[in-house]
Amino acid sequence: MRCTVPVKNPHSDTFISPPQAMETQRELLSRSHRLLPTMSVCADCFKGVRHEGEPEGATKTIGGIECYVATPTGDYSKDKAILFVTDGFGLFLNNKLLADDLARNGFYTVVPDLFSGSPAPADAFTRGPDQPAFDFNAWLGQHDREVTRPILDSVIPALKNEGIARFAAAGYCFGGRYVFDLAFENILHVSAVSHPSMLVIPDDLTKYATSSNAPLLINNCTTDPVFPVSAGEQADAILGGGAFKPDTSACSGKGARMDLRFVGI
Secondary structure: EEOOOOOOOOOOOOOOOOOOHHHHEEEEEEEEOOOOOOOOOOOOOOOOOOOOOOOOOEEEEEOOEEEEEOOOOOOOOOEEEEEEEEOOOOHHHHHHHHHHHHOOOOOOOEEEOOOOOOOOHHHHOOOOOOOOOOOHHHHHHHOOOOHHHHHHHHHHHHHHHHOOOOOEEEEHHHHHHHHHHHHHHOOOEEEEEEEEOOOOOHHHHHHHHEEEEEEEEEOOOOOOOOOOOOHHHHHHHHHHOOOOOOOHHHHHHHOOOOOOOOOOO
């Protein structure tokens, strides 16, 4: 796993610690302004393995939106929250367990249901060659920006009404796009993305450099068709200006499906 850590504002409060895109999809996305912009998605965005464990959080309605909420068991800052912006699998077990891990590290974590109960099916992980492939082009068309962004726009003000004043966001794959968008609007105090998709490179990196004051962590792999090493190198140049050397250590895994047996991932 390749970590790129360009930090624009080293004096910001530390909030969280850094623990062939498919051509048909590129064409689909470019044809419609309603869909999220490229850098596309890839077949591996809808592959992986099911994690094992029992979720420790709870489902809560926030701003009219169903959310999974992971709350630290000990003392924690009541005015801070991490928005966990999921991949296409939404409130799937894996994402709940990751949110639980953030809570165990002391951060109140909220996972909005971006897909209103219709995420990518969990069996997309395990479909064999004799089974029909998951049509993620059609699925993306049902969950474009006009449908999914208002969900975040409902949750964030409701959290502010509950006393949350400072937000970090961790975005995975599909959710990476929205971490950038929220940072552009300076809603976030810290941003982190893993295998971010739907980005326009280098445009979004340049806009981040000029629009956002939030420190940014980018987790990308040495083998990542959606956010390749070349995109990471552009991030280093545009956001870091060469001042921040990336950590290029590699861990097992692919794209957003890193191997969680490695401590710190």
